[in-house]
Amino acid sequence: MLEPILIVMYSPILQFxxxxxxxxxxxxxxxxxxxxxHASTNEWRKVLKALGVEAILPEKGPEYGCNKRLIxxxxxxxxxxxxxxxxxxxxxxxxLQLPPLFRVALSILSQFIPATYCFAFISRWYLGxxxxxxxxxxxxxxxxxxxxxxxxxxx
Amino acid sequence: xxxxxxxxxxxxALKNGHIMSRPRYEPEQEFIGNLIHELEQKDPxxxxxxxxxxxxxxxxxxxxxxxxxxxxxxxxxxxDVNEKDxxxxxxxxxxxxxxxxxLRCRKIDELMSSHQVLLGIQGMWxxxxxxxxxxxxxxxxxxxxxxxxxxxxxxxxxxxAVFTYRNPRVLLELVRRRFVTDISWYFRKYSVSRxxxxxxxxxxxxxxNYVQLPVGNITxxxxxxxxxxxxEEEHNGEFTTFGVGSGLQYGDNPYAIRRKEDQSSMxxxxxxxxxxxxxxxxxxxxxxxxxxxxxxxxxHQKLDAEAFSRLKHLPSPYTRSFELLYNKGRxxxxxxxxxxxxxxxxxxxxxxxxxxxEFVEESVIPSCMRIVSRxxxxx
Numbered sequence: 001m002l003e004p005i006l007i008v009m010y011s012p013i014l015q016f017x018x019x020x021x022x023x024x025x026x027x028x029x030x031x032x033x034x035x036x037x038h039a040s041t042n043e044w045r046k047v048l049k050a051l052g053v054e055a056i057l058p059e060k061g062p063e064y065g066c067n068k069r070l071i072x073x074x075x076x077x078x079x080x081x082x083x084x085x086x087x088x089x090x091x092x093x094x095x096l097q098l099p100p101l102f103r104v105a106l107s108i109l110s111q112f113i114p115a116t117y118c119f120a121f122i123s124r125w126y127l128g129x130x131x132x133x134x135x136x137x138x139x140x141x142x143x144x145x146x147x148x149x150x151x152x153x154x155x
Numbered sequence: 156x157x158x159x160x161x162x163x164x165x166x167x168a169l170k171n172g173h174i175m176s177r178p179r180y181e182p183e184q185e186f187i188g189n190l191i192h193e194l195e196q197k198d199p200x201x202x203x204x205x206x207x208x209x210x211x212x213x214x215x216x217x218x219x220x221x222x223x224x225x226x227x228x229x230x231x232x233x234x235d236v237n238e239k240d241x242x243x244x245x246x247x248x249x250x251x252x253x254x255x256x257x258l259r260c261r262k263i264d265e266l267m268s269s270h271q272v273l274l275g276i277q278g279m280w281x282x283x284x285x286x287x288x289x290x291x292x293x294x295x296x297x298x299x300x301x302x303x304x305x306x307x308x309x310x311x312x313x314x315x316a317v318f319t320y321r322n323p324r325v326l327l328e329l330v331r332r333r334f335v336t337d338i339s340w341y342f343r344k345y346s347v348s349r350x351x352x353x354x355x356x357x358x359x360x361x362x363x364n365y366v367q368l369p370v371g372n373i374t375x376x377x378x379x380x381x382x383x384x385x386x387e388e389e390h391n392g393e394f395t396t397f398g399v400g401s402g403l404q405y406g407d408n409p410y411a412i413r414r415k416e417d418q419s420s421m422x423x424x425x426x427x428x429x430x431x432x433x434x435x436x437x438x439x440x441x442x443x444x445x446x447x448x449x450x451x452x453x454x455h456q457k458l459d460a461e462a463f464s465r466l467k468h469l470p471s472p473y474t475r476s477f478e479l480l481y482n483k484g485r486x487x488x489x490x491x492x493x494x495x496x497x498x499x500x501x502x503x504x505x506x507x508x509x510x511x512x513e514f515v516e517e518s519v520i521p522s523c524m525r526i527v528s529r530x531x532x533x534x
Contacts, residue, residue: 026347026348027348037320037321037322038322038324039159039320039321039322039323041159043322043323043324044159044323047323047324047326047327048323050327051326051327051330051520053520057159058158058159058160131348131350132172132348132349132350133348134346134347134348134349135250135252135346136252136349137171137251137252137255138171139170139171139172139349139351141170141316142316142318142319143318144318144320145166145168145318145319145320145351145353146166146168146318146335146341146350146351146352146353147166147168147277147318147320147325147335147353148320148322148324148325149353150335150353151322151324151325151327151328
């Protein structure tokens, strides 16, 4: 059975959540209420149906669906994570003189690399832009506006 | 055929999210005229801009926000104490946030001392096909729509900015005339992690800066406001009187002459198939009643101060809309209300200010929406 410490050392799961908590600390609910656009042809079809408008849509429209990218990113994350984990095992075997705490910390820190890669993808395609820092007079522009937070889901 | 890659939705909101800001356009009364002029210059295939407004009372939230700002000011002015118990100047005193506290409190006071109105500005933009092919790489365009008229609306604190979207659900919101009426959440987030509210809180007297008919010299340059083919057809070829107040008749108008000359190159709107909704569209509170201005008066002189100030009576407890539709080089103005009697009052009010003009009923999905749902005949 896997020890919890081994999961933390050799997988980027905990690191991913640490990055999320740090980046979205001003809006932790973002994971449940992501702030991004849906603009697939399928979405158009639903809207036109709700409006009762009959129109022909192109078979291939602007696709914001990220299934293929998600699979690719997940794959790359796993490869990165396994490669780094194996490298760390190999390196740490060669350097037995290092203190045990340092060896564990090094393994945990190295998993931040795949976690950051995965987080960058999730943030861009699912969670949406990072919350604005407090007490700033000027906000970044152009950016995604707040209107899409209020689109009704009742249709 | 709808081409989503050419369609963008937009919402106009405060660029920096300072909720107490009251941006206005200078020169006064020229906002709509210049916006129409800009649309003519950009000449999209189709543009639909809605100004939806309603009387609100956000005094409580404004007061809480003011208290929060004043607490911050007091905190910043209270000297910090270092390890040796010596008073030390706080770094907050050097921040822009501190320097503008008084200005923001003054803006809040101004809002609280007048009737408040919530204004939502949203719309739809369909690029011309050829532009989309030559000017935009790929189906996804992230660049915002540049509408300088909106971006010129500003005050000392903030300015307006156009936010663009691809999400077709915004179309449902446009058709149902829904705008964001509860922005309390944005008050709570103001000092924490500020978000931009999609609607603006204005004093009632500010509304006339946005909801107005085109007046002044700019009207002489607005070719898209000429009487439409519809009007001519409806009058069986007789002279259509327009420009009430200007004393001009159809045949006298130089733009009418120019339009006659260009008639052959103009699209025949009536020959395009009309797509009507299959079912009656309901708003959240019920039907939304709409009228299109059959003729738009050409008023070459601006309203006097007294008439202009009367525009502060525009908002009502019902949701009202003022809409601008630009379709193939032609602009129409629509007004609407969530209540039919309120719509009549709204019409009478506008007529009392701008003079007599006619209205015709309009469907909730304007007839020119056909442009986005044209059949696949072009392919």
